[in-house]
Amino acid sequence: MLKLWKIFSKGLVTENPLLILMIGLCSAVAVTSGVANAIGMGAAMTFVIVFAELVISLFRKLIPNDARIPIFIIVIAAFTTMVDLAMKAYWPDLSESLGVFIPLIVVNCIIMGRVEAFASKENPLHAAVDALGMGLGYTWVLIGIAAVREILGAGAFLGIKIMPKGFQPILFFTLPPGGFMVFALFISMNLGIKRGMDARAKARLETSKEAS
């Protein structure tokens, strides 16, 4: 159980795909101009990574080594297409505003990276838990960045105006440069949290050593 929690939680902070591994940044900066987009993208990504890792882990012993990358791409592309079709059918507005970034999940390096580095070596349960951690780690960062950008850049949250009437929206934040800046602030914030966690773990280790 503790091992599962460890696998799951590393995606949230210590090995967060966006803030520590720093992969998959392109779509992350692009879709974070609004919170609704961030939630949609995070959910789509989490769905694809969980099922891709699960399926590949299930068949990991059968997949021929030489052709593994094409096979990974077939699996990832299949799940991405399912998400794309479902969005077009049930959430056309969201599909419209996320545009090309949903089909581009196929080549998102977070999924390729986790499938290659983790799912193709570990059992299905561990793979699914890892995928869930990575997916949620991706999603919380997207929603966090999008919230800052939407509140400051448009004075709104989920499209609902929340700032007082006199508030002049700072357009800079909805534009890409603002996105990069907020992104950098999240990276440093996450590093701060990680250092704090490391220091606490070290202190705990030392006290347990002294006790023994």
Add this chain to the structure above:
Amino acid sequence: MKKDSLVYTVVFTFVVALAFVFVLALANDLTAARVADNKAFATQSAVLKALGVDYADPDEARRLFAELTLDAGDATGPAWKATIDGQSLVVVQETGAGLWGAITIMLAARPDAGRVSGVAILAQNETPGLGGRIEEAAFLDQFRGERSDGGIDVAVGAELSGLGDPDPDNGRVDGVTGASRTSVAFGTIVNAALARVRAISGGL
């Protein structure tokens, strides 16, 4: 069979692809009707938006669309005629090149193309956050009621304050900041649509 042999690799890849093609065909079949429905609704709501007609829900939009518009499509593409508050208007769907891909708009104007009633965007692939902001009301609302007998000029660069162009009589709207190429392309498409409005009503 050996896992790394050529035959195994080919057969395995083929089987995986076949299995997923089957699953995807099924998924496509399940969603096709809804997707087509959404697409038809997107067209209808864009026509209503261009005409400046408000609706509360998809059903009302469908009813209003059926009541208001009369198909007048020509060889170039779909077009409709409608009468709003006694003023007859022509709506054309026009596609043209944007910066990254095609932009499809719906433009409603008086039959002589002397004044635009409204513009709505049906599809675009411009840069999200830059050119993609042509979808925002702040940009599109500038076209509402704009005089257009001499065409419409989408101003870019430092020509205007960047706060929009509120004057409906100068045939000019303010482009999107940081997206000059998209703004210029959008102006070209709007003017092509105006030419088609003139051509369609000239035939009567």
